[in-house]
Amino acid sequence: MILRLSEQLREARHSVVPVTVFNGIGWLGDQYRRVGFDPEAVHISHHWIDRIFLKELLAIIRRHRIQIVHSHEFEMAVYGAVACRMAGIPHIITMHGGLTVWKAWQRRVALRWAMRNSAASIVVSAATKTQFARDLGVRASRLSVIPNGVPIRVGDATQPREEFNCASGEVVILAVGNLERNKGHRELLEALARLDQAATVGAWKLIIAGGRGGPELAYLADYVRDNGLTGRVHIATNRSDIPDLQALADIFVMPSLWEGMPMAMLEAMIAGNAVIASETGGIPEAVTHGVHGLLVPPGDVSQLANALQRLMTDHRYRSDLGAAAKQRALAEFTVQAMTEQYESVYYDSLDHARR
16 A cells, blocks of 8 residues: 555655665565665664664655655654654654554553644544544544555456466455454355355355465465365465456455455455455445445354355356446545545645644
């Protein structure tokens, strides 16, 4: 999301200086360089207060004559707020989720201070806004919602169809997300195993595009083997061809236990995939049950299996859901729409600072 926002801002003739950290976002720095940015990379010790990092951040602001800083997630939000206060420029925060923010009272105090000393604090869904207002103890009026946006990309199913040996007539199911417990891949495999044992669906294949991998890999691999799903379930990490996988897929599944506004689901909607997703976080703000996809309670294997069975056996229905999902995503969840909303926040913050 940060990379795409930067690209769109550059296209709108803004000057963007990305700042990454050596020991945390090496991949992002590489991606920035690949598309023509020259990111500033600095070290951070992750101590309670890293004065050297703060000094380097302030030097970057002054060297590039930065007018506004946009920080993402807890650590950068706090350091960015301090640096901008010292530099006398507006600061914007975007929080994409809150699963770890409230672990320690010190983090809650630091983030509340950062929000109070920033020009705007953004969250990616109304559900995230409610969660932050409740659990962080900030006024809801202090938080604004800007949904994530995704680019419009047309994939080519040819290569992944051959790679995963997808036969004609097989229903291809796609899940995208790091292999972490919160992503609900265990429940997805269990639901498919139940359908397989009951013989209520035809031929199918599941592809889990597992991002950078994660601690669930061994468990998922063992489950696939122990339940006779080898050959029909493919767990693939470090994929750079998600649009091609979406072009191949008949059904996109996001069985997460909690989400903010998941980019992968929005990308699937843009691609016209029929969506099955957990009714949690910001997901119901993008998918209306029975209109743009099917929503199930998070962690409910039986309901997930029922939704899968319905879409796997009803080609017309999943086609209608996919078309409706694409129409809504094109209207509300493109990267262009997201960038326009952020531009408005930037300009308002600068105008307020000049008064």
